[in-house]
Each structure stands twice: as C-alpha cells, then as structure tokens.
Amino acid sequence: MTVEALIAFLAATHVDIAGVPLSGAALVAIGLAALLLLLLIRVWRRLRALRADLGVDLSGEGRIETLLRSQAEMAGRLQSMADIMGSRQAEMTRTLADRFDGLSSRIGQSLASTTDQTHSSLSALGERLAVIDRAQSRIADLAGDIGRLQDILDNKQTRGAFGEARMQAIVADALPASAYRFQSQLSNGKRPDCLVLMPNKAPPLAIDAKFPLEAYAALKDAETKDAEDFALAKLRRDMDVHIRAIASKYLIPGETQDTAFMFVPSESVYAEIGEKLPEILQRAYRARVVIVSPSLLMLSIQLVQNLLKDARMRQEAGRIQTEVRHLAEELGRLDERVGALKTHFNRTGRDVDEILTATRKVMQRADRIETLPFQDEGGAVPRPATYTSS
Template sequence: MDNSLIILSVVIVSVSILAGALMIWRLSVGLNSLNASVQQAVLDKPDPAQQLQLKQISEMQHTVLARLYEQQSYQEKRMGELSSHLSDKLSKNRETFDARQLESLKAQQENLTQGMGEVRKQLSEALQQNARQLGEKVDALTRSTDERLKEISTQVDKRLNEGFEKTTATFADVVKRLALIDEAQKKITALSANVVSLQEVLADKRSRGAFGEVQLEALVRNMMPENSFSFQHVLSNNTRVDCLLLLPEAGGNIAIDSKFPLESYRKMTDIECCESQKRQAEKQFKIDIKKHIYDIANKYIIPGTTSEGAVMFIPAEAIFAEIHAHYYDLVEEAQRVRVWLVSPTTLMAVLTTARSVLKDSATRKQVHLIQEHLLALSRDFTRFQARMDNLSKHIDQASKDVSEVNISARKISSRFEKIEKVELSNAQQEAMISHAPNDSPE
C-alpha cells in the first residue's frame, strides 16, 4: 500500500513538473508572439505610447520568465528531494516486504508440512481400509471361483461322460459304416470287373449291337403292354427290325432300330489323338450317322405295313447330345426322311405317347359297352325314382296315421286322469263319514 502511494506521489509530481514546463513554454510563445506583433506595429506606425507599451511588455516578459524559471528550479529541486525520499522509502518498504514475504513463506511451509502429514495419515488410513476391503473381496471372489470351478468340474465330468458315450456310439456307428463301406468296396470291385467286361463288350461291333438291343428291349418291356410290341420282327420286305411297336391302324406300326456309332466318337473325344485324327474321326462319325439314318429310312418305312416314320435308338446319351449340339444338319436330314433320333431318355417319352395311343384306342373300342351300361343305368334310375315317389307317399300316409294315433292316445290319457280324480273324491267322502262323532247315548 505504501509503495503504491509513493509511486502515485512520484507520478503526480512528475505530471506537475511537466504541466509547469508546458505552461512556461506556452507563456513564452504567447509573449514572443505578442512582442513580435507589437514590434511590427511600432515599426509600421511609430508611436511613443506603443513604444512604452512594448517596453512594458518586454519587461513583463523578462519578469514572468524569471519567475517561471525560478518556479521550475524550485520544482526540480523539490522533485529531487522527493525522489531521494521516495528511494529511501522504497528501500525500507522492500526490506519490510522481503521480511514479511519470508515469514509468509515460512508459515506456508509449516502449513504445507502439517497438511502433508495429515494427508499422509489420511492416505495411510484409506490404504489400510482399501486393503481390508480388497482382502474381503478377494476372499469372496475366491469362494465364488471355487464354487464356480466345482460347478464347471461337475459339468465337465458330465459332458465328458456324455461325450464318451456319444464317442462310443459314434465309434460303433463308424464300425458299422466301415463294414458298409467294405461291402460297397466289394461291390465297386465287382462293378469294376463288370465295367471292364462292359468295355470288352463295347469294343466289338456285334457286342455293341447286342448291348443296344438289350437296353431297347428292357425299356420297351417296362413301358408297353405285353401284346403291343414285337422284337426281331420280320417285315414284308424280309428285313428284320429290332423292335416293332404294334399300334392301331390309324397311326400304323412303328419300327425302332438300335444303332451304336462308338468307334469314331471315341476317337473324337480321345485327348491322346491329334487334331488331324480328330477331324478325320468327325468326318467318319458324320458319315456313319447319315448311313444309319438312310438304312433305317429305306428298310423300315414300308407303306401299308409300318407308319410313315421310323425311330433310330442311340443307347448312349453322350452321343445323342453330341449329334444335337454339333451336327444339327444330321438331325434335320433325319427329320426330312422321317427318321426320329432318340436316346434312352427321349425313348421313354415316345413309349409313353405310344401307350397313351393304345389306351385311347382301347377306350374307343369299348365305347358301345359304356353306352349300353349307361342306358341300363338310366332305366334303373327311372325305376328307382318311381319307387322313391311311392315310398314318399307311404311315408306321408304313415305320418298322418301316427298323428291320428297320437291324438287318440292323448284323449285316452285324459279320460284316465278324469277317472282317477273321481275315485279319489269318493275315497275322501268315505273317510269323512268314518271319522264323524257318535251321537248315541252310552
């Protein structure tokens, strides 16, 4: 506070000195200006009064300036004294401030030391309390963990036992399946032998022809009635066809012949053959198929004996697909001469259609029998209607009779009720007479 007052006093004195200096400068400037204007007026128009006035102004200027300089010197001296006094005062105040600051620091240090001791004590107590709580929680967690471990151990034992049982059952099942696999392996071995024998069969042209005929016969026997086909049938031109479907006269009999062009197809698909060999095999394959088509068209389409078309049965689905995918000109050529190419799958559709035709023909042959049965059924229904009308009349008459019988029964019941009431009234009268008082004297 003292330092602030000292500094404020120094500032005020400094401002006063500056204000005095400024005032002196302004007065000096004003007097100089006045003196200059008066001198100029005297020079323009010399006048003793103005000269006297000029002299008085000059003297007054010197007097004012002297007094101002004296005042400034006094203020500077006063300022020096005040500055010295203020310097001494500041030194004393600094020493006092340093002493007070040192005492304050010592007091703060003592308070800090005391506070640190209390904080250390509180921290020690808090740590001890936390240690106790942590110990209790650890004990509880240990107990909970032990219980959980016991439960887990029990569940693990249970699941292990179940797993052992399932493993045992699975192992037994695996043993059974291994036995089945062993049997399947034996069957595969046998099948491999059959495949080898099948390859040997397919290697020979006659064997391939027999294989196709057997497959054709199996399909036809499974799909068609027994009296609707003939195998190795001899036609009117003395040619023998593998199968002849005996269909109604409207469509005619259909000849089915089996063809198995395997040699050229194998060369076409053999990866070991070069490109030239494959191209040669493709040409030969096309020639073989076309030859088979025209052989069937010329041999098995006989006007008046067979239908207007014949069927070429190809036992291998792969060969059938190859023809339709890459040799569609052969398919068109076959359709032009009315030879229909079929595989085992498409032959099923042809046979299904033929069976439907046979069934439809048999149905048409039995139409007159169905009409006779319908007429007889109509006559029976007419008689049934007449008898039903008679029965309805009898039922109506019986209903009327039952109603009249019910009326008679109600009347009879009513009369019986009246008779019972009369008998009851007579019995009451007799009882009253028997209980009347005796008037005769004793």
C-alpha cells in the first residue's frame, strides 16, 4: 500500500469507541502508546531475567543503590525513547498533515477541473441537441411538404396545375415579361400553356405542360410484371395521343414555330421515359414535338435569352451606327467653320501687319522731323518756347 493510499484510508476511517468518535490519526496515536507500553514491559522483563542469570543478591543500601541506578538508567532510556517516539510522532503528524493538505489541494483541483469539463461538455451537448432539434423540425417540415406534393400529384387537376406552374416559373425567371405570353389564343382558337416570342419578328414557340402522369403513377405503383407491362403500354399510348394533339393544335405554319415543346415536370419521369420508351422520343421528334425536362427547358430558354440579347445588341449597334453617321456630319460642319475662322484669322493678321508697318513709317517720319536743323538770324538754334502761367 502506498503512502497516499494509507493517508486516504486514515482520513476516511472513523471508529466509535464507547460512544466516542475517533479518527484514523487518533487510532495511530493510541497504537503508538500501546507499542511504547509493550516496549517498557519487554525491558522490565529483560532486566529481571538478567538479574536472575547473574545471581546478584543485593541487600540493604547496595540493593537500594543498585535499584536507584537501574531506575535512573531505565528512566533515561525511557526518556530518550519517549523523545524519539515524540519526535517520530511529530514528524509523522507533520507528514500526515502535509500529505492531507496536498491531497485536499489535488482533490479540489481535480473536482474544479472535472466541474469545468462537465460544464463544457453539457454546454456542447446542449448546442448539439439544439442543432438536432432544428434539423428534426426541418425534416418534419420537409415531410409535410412531401406529403402535400404527394397530394398534389394524386389529383389530376392539381397535378396539371403543378406542371404548368413549374414551367411558368422557369420561363418567368429567365425571360423578360415582354418575351413570353401565357394562355395566349392562336388563330385556330387553341391556347398553349406558353408562347415564347422569338426575336426578329420570327414566329413564337409553343410549350405544352399537360403531361399525362396517370399512367406513370400506375407504372411506379405496379407490384407485378403484368401490372408493370400494362401501365407501360398505357403510358406509351397516352404519350402518343398527347404528341399528336400537340402537333395538330400548336404547329401552325407562319404563325408558330415548326417545333413545339412538351414539358415533363420531373427529371425522374423524363429519365424513365428515355430508358423504357425510347421509341416515343423518336416518334415525338418525327412529329416535330420535343419532350423536355425542367433542365432541358431551362437550357432552351437560356438559348432564347441569348438570341434576344443578340437581337438587342444588333438593334443597339444600328442605333450606334446612325449616331456615328450624325456625328461625322457634325464634324464636317465643324471643320468648315474652323476653316472659315482660320481665313478670318489670316485676314486679321495681314491687317495687323499693315497697321504695324504704317505705325513704323509714322515713327520714322517723327524722328526725322525732330532732327531737322532749325537756326535764327544770329546763327543760333532757337530754344523751344517756354510758357509761364500768369
């Protein structure tokens, strides 16, 4: 057993003796006192045995002196032994106290660390539980949405409205409002679900969103091979009828494009048709009806969007060319006016040169007049007259 284990055992031990509670340290002190008493008894017995072996017969004063000397020696030994035991007991007490303090400090630190770790773990657990609760609520909302979608798909009218709404969302998100029309009437009285207006006054593109999903739903619900074959044949027949109806109603020469779109509102349905009914795709192509999924319709609409952008760019380019032509005409007129202004500047420069020439001649004549020798009768040059104010 290690010292730490012994200290922990003594600290945790409590004994009741005659109704008096004693701790482990008190029990150790009692044990040490009992051990000291046993040692004294053993010393006394050893002295008696030694006296019996030596045969010493002490009497009178000699016996008393011997007893006193033996008693003194025994007292000294007992005193030294008591001192040793006292120092050992004090040292053990200090050691136990130090060990108890260290153990209490470590236990306190361990408890504090454990409390912090537990608190942080509980906090992290609470955050994760909150995330799980949010995810669970989202899953519940998604399950509700899936249930509502299933209800929509189970009803024929709402299923048709769902496909039409999805097609309208794709078209409206990609094209400006002036580039399409919903439920617009043609010359034969038919109303396609959407007409995409093409640039450069080209005929519009007709889109139909009423895909027959009843047979597909029966195909997905089929549990036997015969039921699957029956549903597949019904889906083939319904799609063939719908393709012929689109071609007869929405392909009008000169009024619409020579190709129409049949919108399938699900990628999985389109993939199922391409896998199990590839002949239907070929038949629709020969009838000039293109079966498109949401992603294919989006790509087609983006192509139309690029064509519209190209048409607008060409229109703007023509307008820019017109403006550039007008700008060139204005530059020609500006060049004529600058030429005329240059001519005026040249004429003004010649006039200024002539004025400067005349000014120099006048200055030369004034200099000559000033240097003429004017003399009086006495031969002296008269001074200029000086006028005084009266």
